[in-house]
Amino acid sequence: MTVRTSMIAMSALLAALPISALAQGFAPSFGNHGSIGIIDMPNAAMQPDGETSWSFINNGTSSGGVLNFQVLPNIEASARIISLDDWTAPGGTFGDNTLDLKFRIVAERGLRPAIAIGFRDFLSNGPTASEYIVATKSIGENLRVSAGLGWGRLGSSNPVFSTGSRSIADNSFGYAHMFAGDAALFGGVEWQTPINNLTLKAEYSSDAYIGEQVFGDFTRNTPFNVGAEYRFGTHLSLAAYYNYGSEFGFRLSFSGNPNQPITPQDLGTGPAPVNARPADYSRDMAWAAVPIVRRKMLEILSSALAQDGIVVREGRITGDTLELYLNNNKYARQPMAAGRLARVLAGSTPPSVEVFRITLMSDNLPTTTMEIRRADLEAQVDRPNAGPDSFASTGFSSAPYHIAGEGVWEREVEKRFSWRINPSIPVNLFNAGGLGEIDVILAGSAQYRVTDAFALNLAVTQKLLGNIGDSAGVNLSPLPHVRSDAARYDSTGPVVGRFTADFQTKLAPSLYARVSAGYLERMFGGVDAELLWKPATQNWGLGAELAYVKQRDFDSLLGFQAYEAITGFASLYWNTGWNGLEAQVDVGRYLAGDWGTTLTLSRRFTNGWEVAGYMTVTDVSFADFGDGNFDKGIRLRIPFNWTLPFESRAATTVAFGGYGNDGGARLNISNRLYSTIRGNDTTDYYETWGAYWQ
Amino acid sequence: MKLGLGALALFTALSACSSGGNTNPILSAVWQKVKPGSRREAQAAAAEASARPQIVITFDKIEDTGLAIIRARVGEDTRGVLLYGRAVNDTYVTFASQLQQTMTLQGSLITASRAIGYDMLSLRTDAGDPMTVPTPPDDWRASVTRDYRFTGDTPGGRLISVTCRFSKGPAFELELLDKTFDTTIMQSSCSGDGVRFTNIHLVQKDGQILRSAQWLGPDQGMVEIDILEPFTP
Numbered sequence: 073m074t075v076r077t078s079m080i081a082m083s084a085l086l087a088a089l090p091i092s093a094l095a096q097g098f099a100p101s102f103g104n105h106g107s108i109g110i111i112d113m114p115n116a117a118m119q120p121d122g123e124t125s126w127s128f129i130n131n132g133t134s135s136g137g138v139l140n141f142q143v144l145p146n147i148e149a150s151a152r153i154i155s156l157d158d159w160t161a162p163g164g165t166f167g168d169n170t171l172d173l174k175f176r177i178v179a180e181r182g183l184r185p186a187i188a189i190g191f192r193d194f195l196s197n198g199p200t201a202s203e204y205i206v207a208t209k210s211i212g213e214n215l216r217v218s219a220g221l222g223w224g225r226l227g228s229s230n231p232v233f234s235t236g237s238r239s240i241a242d243n244s245f246g247y248a249h250m251f252a253g254d255a256a257l258f259g260g261v262e263w264q265t266p267i268n269n270l271t272l273k274a275e276y277s278s279d280a281y282i283g284e285q286v287f288g289d290f291t292r293n294t295p296f297n298v299g300a301e302y303r304f305g306t307h308l309s310l311a312a313y314y315n316y317g318s319e320f321g322f323r324l325s326f327s328g329n330p331n332q333p334i335t336p337q338d339l340g341t342g343p344a345p346v347n348a349r350p351a352d353y354s355r356d357m358a359w360a361a362v363p364i365v366r367r368k369m370l371e372i373l374s375s376a377l378a379q380d381g382i383v384v385r386e387g388r389i390t391g392d393t394l395e396l397y398l399n400n401n402k403y404a405r406q407p408m409a410a411g412r413l414a415r416v417l418a419g420s421t422p423p424s425v426e427v428f429r430i431t432l433m434s435d436n437l438p439t440t441t442m443e444i445r446r447a448d449l450e451a452q453v454d455r456p457n458a459g460p461d462s463f464a465s466t467g468f469s470s471a472p473y474h475i476a477g478e479g480v481w482e483r484e485v486e487k488r489f490s491w492r493i494n495p496s497i498p499v500n501l502f503n504a505g506g507l508g509e510i511d512v513i514l515a516g517s518a519q520y521r522v523t524d525a526f527a528l529n530l531a532v533t534q535k536l537l538g539n540i541g542d543s544a545g546v547n548l549s550p551l552p553h554v555r556s557d558a559a560r561y562d563s564t565g566p567v568v569g570r571f572t573a574d575f576q577t578k579l580a581p582s583l584y585a586r587v588s589a590g591y592l593e594r595m596f597g598g599v600d601a602e603l604l605w606k607p608a609t610q611n612w613g614l615g616a617e618l619a620y621v622k623q624r625d626f627d628s629l630l631g632f633q634a635y636e637a638i639t640g641f642a643s644l645y646w647n648t649g650w651n652g653l654e655a656q657v658d659v660g661r662y663l664a665g666d667w668g669t670t671l672t673l674s675r676r677f678t679n680g681w682e683v684a685g686y687m688t689v690t691d692v693s694f695a696d697f698g699d700g701n702f703d704k705g706i707r708l709r710i711p712f713n714w715t716l717p718f719e720s721r722a723a724t725t726v727a728f729g730g731y732g733n734d735g736g737a738r739l740n741i742s743n744r745l746y747s748t749i750r751g752n753d754t755t756d757y758y759e760t761w762g763a764y765w766q
Numbered sequence: 767m768k769l770g771l772g773a774l775a776l777f778t779a780l781s782a783c784s785s786g787g788n789t790n791p792i793l794s795a796v797w798q799k800v801k802p803g804s805r806r807e808a809q810a811a812a813a814e815a816s817a818r819p820q821i822v823i824t825f826d827k828i829e830d831t832g833l834a835i836i837r838a839r840v841g842e843d844t845r846g847v848l849l850y851g852r853a854v855n856d857t858y859v860t861f862a863s864q865l866q867q868t869m870t871l872q873g874s875l876i877t878a879s880r881a882i883g884y885d886m887l888s889l890r891t892d893a894g895d896p897m898t899v900p901t902p903p904d905d906w907r908a909s910v911t912r913d914y915r916f917t918g919d920t921p922g923g924r925l926i927s928v929t930c931r932f933s934k935g936p937a938f939e940l941e942l943l944d945k946t947f948d949t950t951i952m953q954s955s956c957s958g959d960g961v962r963f964t965n966i967h968l969v970q971k972d973g974q975i976l977r978s979a980q981w982l983g984p985d986q987g988m989v990e991i992d993i994l995e996p997f998t999p
Contacts (some may be wrong), residue, residue, distance in 0.1 A: 107918070173839060179784060258950065340866055340867060340881055341866035341867070341881055342862065342868040342880030342881035343866075343868070343880060344866075345852040345853030345860040345862055345868060346851045346853055346855070347854065347855070348855055349850075450855070453853075453855055454855045454856075454858035454860055454870045454877070454878065454888075455855070455856070455858065455888070455920075456877065456888040456889060456890035456913065456915070457888070457890070458887075458888060458923045459887060459888070459921040459922050459923055460920075460921045462921070464920035466923075615786075651919075652919070678917075678918075678919055680975045758920065758921060759919045759920070761920070761921035762887060762917045762918055762919075762920065762923040763917065763923075764884050764921070765878075765887060765888075766887070766917070
C-alpha cells in the first residue's frame with residue numbers, strides 16, 4: 073500500500089470511530105472556501121454534529137456558493153459551486169462544482185491538538201484539488217493556532233519536499249493525484265477578540281495561485297492573509313479578508329442545526345391523559361354483535377380523529393380488537409401519531425377492546441401495522457421506562473393493502489379533486505459560466521383521484537421572467553441529448569410538466585407496485601412501472617423499475633420527438649440504523665442508453681432534516697460526459713417543524729446538481745415508491761420512538 | 767445578486783395556496799402578525815383582558831372543585847397556569863391545563879412534561895425520595911440518584927443521570943393565595959452527566975411541599991410549581 077492510499081484509508085477509518093469532541097475554546101468558523109478553516113487555509117476544527125450552512129463567497133479570483141454539512145462528529149463535507157475568474161482565458165470564467173471532505177482523526181484533548189486529513193475537490197484533479205494534514209490547538213479560551221502540510225494547490229508555494237510527481241489539474245477523475253507532488257507548510261492563528269462575536273484571523277498560505285496569475289490581473293504579493301469575522305447570533309456570520317496583499321474578499325454564511333430547532337418545541341397541545349381501566353372492568357362484548365353499533369363507533373372515532381389531523385381510511389372493530397388504517401397529516405414523527413392515537417383509543421373504546429392495530433399509510437399506501445395491547449399501554453403510561461418498554465411490547469408487521477375480514481368500514485375517497493398553485497424559482501447553477509441562471513415561474517398542479525389507488529395528475533408552469541436558456545450555446549454532447557438541451561425546453565409559454573395517470577397498490581404485505589403513464593416529466597413521456605419489496609421489519613429493500621419513454625417536444629406541450637429509450641434499474645435500499653444514515657444503490661440503464669450505477673448516501677435526522685448526496689458513474693467516458701466527469705449532486709430537506717412551535721409535516725427541499733448532462737440521467741419521477749413509503753419501517757420507528765409518548 | 771435571488775427563492779417556495787385552504791404555516795403565522803388591523807385587534811384584546819375583573823383564587827374555591835390542582839410558572843410568566851389532575855397511574859398523577867399542557871408528578875416531583883416547551887419524557891428516582899412521599903424536613907435523606915430522559919434517537923431517548931444531595935435551609939413564611947404557611951427551605955443540589963442544577967422546595971412541617979422550583983432539562987431549565995391541592999387517593 074502506498075503512502076497515499078494508506079492515508080486515505082486511515083482517514084476514513086479513524087473518522088468513522090466515535091471520537092468524542094471536547095469543548096473548544098470558541099466556536100469554529102468558516103474560511104473563504106465556505107468550509108471550516110482559517111482564511112484560505114484549512115484547520116482541524118469541526119462544527120457541532122449536523123450543522124448545515126450555506127455560504128456566499130467572493131474572493132476576488134473566485135465566487136460562488138457553498139453548502140457545508142457536518143456529516144458526522146468527525147466528518148465535514150462541503151459542496152462548492154464556484155466560478156473561477158480569468159481561468160480559461162482573460163475574462164473567461166470556469167464553472168466548477170466540487171466536493172470537499174475533512175476527516176478529524178484525533179480530537180483535541182489536554183496538550184494534544186486536533187488532527188485532520190482533508191481533501192478539496194475529492195476524487196477529481198480539478199483547479200482547486202488539494203490534500204492536507206492539519207493540526208489545530210486551542211490556547212486558552214480565545215486563541216486557536218493551526219499548522220499543516222498541503223499537496224496540490226496547497227503544496228504549490230515554497231514546497232519542503234515531494235512525494236512523487238503530480239499530473240496537471242485536468243479535471244480527471246480518480247485518486248492517483250492525491251498526496252502526490254510537492255508538499256508545503258501552512259499555518260495560521262484565530263483570535264476571539266474581547267468584542268463579542270468578533271474573531272480576527274491571520275495565516276501563512278501555501279497556495280501559490282499559479283493558475284489565477286496566468287490570464288488574470290491577480291498578483292500574489294505576499295503569502296500572508298488577514299481577515300475578520302463577525303457573528304450575528306447563531307445563524308448568520310459575515311467575514312472580510314485581505315488576501316495575498318492584493319485582493320479583498322468576503323463571505324456571508326447562514327447556518328442551522330437540525331439538532332437545535334430555532335423555536336421551542338411542543339407549544340401545541342399535549343397528549344390525552346390515560347387512566348387505566350379498573351380491575352373489574354366490563355368484559356362484555358355483546359355490543360360488538362350489532363353491526364350498526366360498530367359502524368357508528370368507527371364513524372364517530374373517524375370524525376373525532378380528523379380534527380387532529382388523523383384521517384382514518386379503513387376501520388374494523390370486534391369485541392376485543394380495533395384495526396385502523398390511517399393517514400397522519402399532522403405529526404412529523406409517525407410514532408407520535410400512533411402514540412397519541414393509542415391514548416385516545418384507550419379513553420374512548422369499550423373496555424373489552426384489548427388490542428389496537430394501527431396501520432400508518434403514506435400517500436394511501438398502507439405501510440406498517442403496529443399492534444398495541446391496551447393493558448401494556450396502561451401499565452406503561454407515565455412510568456419512567458415507558459419508551460423502551462412500549463417499543464418492546466409493540467408488534468410490528470407489514471400491512472396488507474386492505475383490512476381483512478368482514479365488517480370493514482371504509483371512508484369515501486377524500487378530496488377527489490385537489491389543486492395547488494405556488495410560485496417557483498428554478499436555478500441553474502451549472503451553466504458554463506458558473507454564475508447561475510434563474511427563472512421565476514408560476515406552477516400549478518391538480519389531481520383527480522378516481523379511487524384510493526388510481527389518480528390523474530397534472531402539473532403546468534408558466535414562466536414569468538428569467539434567463540435560463542439565454543446563454544445556451546451549441547450543444548456538442550456526443551450522447552443523445554436527453555438533458556443537455558434542457559435550456560431549449562425553458563420556453564416562455566405554458567409548460568405541461570406532468571400529465572399522468574398513476575396507479576399504485578400493494579400486491580402483498582411487503583410488495584408495493586406502481587404504474588405511471590403519460591407525460592411523465594418535462595422532457596419525457598411514456599410508461600413507467602415499478603415494484604418494491606420492503607418488509608416493515610427489515611431495514612433494507614429491493615426495487616425494480618422499467619420504463620419506455622419518448623423525448624417530448626421542446627415546447628413541453630403534447631408532442632414528441634424521435635428519440636425513444638428503454639430505461640430501467642434494480643435498486644437496493646438500506647437504512648443502516650446508525651446515525652440516521654441511509655444508502656441507496658441503483659444499477660441499470662439510463663436515459664441516454666448508458667449503463668451504470670448511482671450511489672446515494674443520506675443522513676436523516678429524527679426531526680426530518682435530511683442531507684443527501686449522490687454520484688453516478690456510467691460507461692460514458694469522462695470526456696464524453698463533459699464538465700464534472702460524472703453526475704453528482706446534493707439535496708437538502710428542511711422540515712418546517714424545525715422552525716415552528718407546533719406540529720407540521722410540511723417541508724421544503726433544495727437540490728443542487730443533476731442538471732444538464734446527458735450521461736447518468738434518470739427520469740424525474742416524483743412518486744417513486746421508496747420515497748413514498750420511507751420512514752415507516754421499524755428502524756425508523758426505533759429512532760423516533762421517543763415521540764410515542766409525546 | 768445571488769443573495770437577493772436566494773431570498774426571493776425562499777420566499778416564493780414558502781408561499782403557496784391549495785384547494786385544502788392550506789397556506790404555508792410560516793407565512794400564515796407571519797400574516798397574522800402583519801395583516802392590516804392586527805395590531806389594533808391585539809391592543810383591543812389586551813385592553814379587554816385588563817378591564818375584565820380578575821378572578822381571585824382562594825383555597826376555599828379550590829377545595830370546592832374537588833380536584834387536585836397545581837399552578838405552574840415557566841420562564842418570565844408570573845401569573846402561572848392552573849393544571850388539574852386528570853389521570854392516576856400507580857403513583858403518578860398527570861395534571862393538564864385547559865390547553866392540554868401536561869405535567870406528571872410523583873408526589874411533588876415532576877416526572878414528565880408535555881407541550882410547555884421542551885418535553886421531559888420521564889424521570890426515575892430512588893425509592894423513598896422525599897420529593898415523592900411527604901417527609902418532614904428533618905427526615906430527608908442525604909441524597910438520591912435520578913435518571914432524566916429527553917427526546918433522542920432511541921426509544922429511551924437521551925439519558926441524563928444525576929445525584930442530588932439535599933440540604934436544609936432556613937425557615938420561610940410563604941404567602942400562597944389567601945393563606946400564609948410556615949415552611950422550611952430544602953435545597954437539592956444535583957450534578958452528573960455534564961449538568962449541574964439546584965432545585966428549591968418549600969416544605970411544611972409534615973413534609974407536604976407547597977412550592978418548588980424544579981429543573982426540567984438543559985433546554986427547558988427551571989419550572990416553578992405550587993401544589994394548591996395535592997392528589998389524595
